[in-house]
Amino acid sequence: MNDFRPGLEGVVAFQTEIAEPDEEGGALRYRGVDIEELVGHYPYEAIWGLLVDESFDPGMPHPDEYAPKHLTGNAPSDLQAETARLSSEWGLKKLVDTDLDETRDDLARLSAQMMSIVAKSAAIHDGREPAPDDVVSQGETAAEAFLLRWRGEANPDHVKAIDTYWICTAEHGLNASTFTARIAASTGADAGAAMSAAVGALSGPLHGGAPARVLPMLDEVAAKGDPEGYVKDLLDRRGRIMGFGHRIYRAEDPRSRILKRTVQEIGSHRLEVAEALEEAALAELHRRKPDYVIATNVEFYSAVLLDVAEVPPDLTPAMFACARVAGWSAHILEEKRTGRLIRPSAQYVGPSSRPASAVGRAPVRT
Numbered sequence: 001m002n003d004f005r006p007g008l009e010g011v012v013a014f015q016t017e018i019a020e021p022d023e024e025g026g027a028l029r030y031r032g033v034d035i036e037e038l039v040g041h042y043p044y045e046a047i048w049g050l051l052v053d054e055s056f057d058p059g060m061p062h063p064d065e066y067a068p069k070h071l072t073g074n075a076p077s078d079l080q081a082e083t084a085r086l087s088s089e090w091g092l093k094k095l096v097d098t099d100l101d102e103t104r105d106d107l108a109r110l111s112a113q114m115m116s117i118v119a120k121s122a123a124i125h126d127g128r129e130p131a132p133d134d135v136v137s138q139g140e141t142a143a144e145a146f147l148l149r150w151r152g153e154a155n156p157d158h159v160k161a162i163d164t165y166w167i168c169t170a171e172h173g174l175n176a177s178t179f180t181a182r183i184a185a186s187t188g189a190d191a192g193a194a195m196s197a198a199v200g201a202l203s204g205p206l207h208g209g210a211p212a213r214v215l216p217m218l219d220e221v222a223a224k225g226d227p228e229g230y231v232k233d234l235l236d237r238r239g240r241i242m243g244f245g246h247r248i249y250r251a252e253d254p255r256s257r258i259l260k261r262t263v264q265e266i267g268s269h270r271l272e273v274a275e276a277l278e279e280a281a282l283a284e285l286h287r288r289k290p291d292y293v294i295a296t297n298v299e300f301y302s303a304v305l306l307d308v309a310e311v312p313p314d315l316t317p318a319m320f321a322c323a324r325v326a327g328w329s330a331h332i333l334e335e336k337r338t339g340r341l342i343r344p345s346a347q348y349v350g351p352s353s354r355p356a357s358a359v360g361r362a363p364v365r366t
C-alpha cells in the first residue's frame with residue numbers, strides 16, 4: 001500500500017452536491033449560490049432549507065417543546081449528551097428503517113432542538129433560567145429566538161452578528177465533523193446518533209474550538225502592544241497562530257472576508273488589535289513559508305464577531321455546532337441517498353508475528 005495519505009489529505013471520499021469551496025478563487029457556494037448573496041438577505045433558517053432541501057422554504061422549523069434532561073451549563077458537552085439522548089426520548093428510527101422524508105423531518109426537529117439546547121445551557125451557565133416559550137416566540141428569526149431564549153433579550157447587533165456567523169459557517173464540505181456525521185449515518189444509525197457524533201468531533205481546537213483561543217491571543221497582543229514580536233516569538237517556539245491556515249483554501253477564506261466586514265459594520269473594541277495581529281501574522285507566515293499560503297481562516301474574525309455578540313469563548317464550539325446543524329443534516333441526508341458503509345483500510349506497521357511470551361509474562365491472578 002503505497003498510497004497512504006496522513007490525515008486523508010486530498011483523498012476524495014464522496015461526491016457531494018451541497019457546498020463548493022472554490023479554493024483558488026476564495027469563494028464558497030451553497031448549492032451553487034455564493035454566500036456573499038445570502039448573508040444579510042436570508043436568515044439562517046432559510047439557509048438551512050437551501051442546504052438541506054435546496055429550497056429556502058420552509059427552512060428549519062421552530063423547536064418542539066422539550067425539556068432537556070440534564071443541563072450542566074457546559075454547552076458543548078450538554079449538546080453532545082442531550083442530542084444523543086433525543087434518539088431515545090423521541091424514539092428516532094434507524095436511518096436504514098426510514099425513508100428520505102422521515103429522515104429529513106428527524107433532522108429538522110433535531111437541528112431546531114439542538115439550538116434550543118445550546119441557548120438553555122448558556123442561560124444555565126450564566127446562572128439564569130432559560131426564557132419561557134412565549135418570550136422566545138417573539139423572535140422573528142432563529143438567531144433572535146436563540147438570544148431571547150438565552151438572555152431574555154435580543155440586541156439587534158448581536159442578532160446580526162450571530163446570524164452572519166451561522167450562515168458563514170453552516171457548511172464547508174468534508175471537514176472532520178461532517179465526515180464523522182456521514183460515517184455514523186453510513187452505518188444506518190439514527191439521525192440523533194449521527195448529529196451527536198459530529199458534535200464530539202467539532203469540539204477540538206483544530207476544528208471548532210479555535211475561536212476560543214483567538215481572544216486570549218488578542219488580549220496578550222493588546223497588553224504587550226507588539227504584534228510583530230508576539231508572532232515571531234510564537235513561531236520561534238513552533239506554536240500555531242490560531243485563526244490562520246486552512247487545509248483547503250490557498251487564497252483568502254471568503255468567510256473571513258464577510259465576517260471581518262460585519263465586525264467593521266457593527267464595531268468592536270478588539271478590531272484595531274485584530275487587524276494589527278492579522279497584518280503581522282500574514283507578513284511573518286509569508287516570510288517564513290513563501291511557497292505555502294497560510295491566510296486568515298474563518299475562526300479569526302469569528303472570534304471577534306462572536307465577542308461583539310457577547311458570546312464567551314468557551315461557548316464558541318457550541319455556537320459552531322448550532323451553525324453546522326444545516327451542513328450535517330444535508331450530508332446525513334446525502335449519505336442516506338447515495339452512500340454505502342464507510343470502511344477505509346489501515347496499513348499495519350506494528351510488530352510482526354510473535355509469541356505472547358515475547359511481550360512479557362502473564363500477570364499472576366490471586
Ligand code: COA
Nearest residue numbers: 206207210239240241242243244245246247294297298299
Ligand atoms: N500558525 C503557524 N504555522 C502554521 C499555521 C498556523 N496557524 N498553519 C499551518 N502552519 C504551518 C505548520 O506549522 C507547518 O509547518 P512545518 O511544515 O514547518 O511543520 C505547515 O504550515 C503545514 O502545516 P499543516 O498542519 O500540515 O497544514 P494544513 O494546511 O493542513 O493546516 C490547519 C491546517 C487548520 C490544521 C492549520 O493551519 C492550523 O493548525 N491552524 C491553526 C488552528 C486553526 O486556526 N484552526 C481552525 C481551522 S478553520
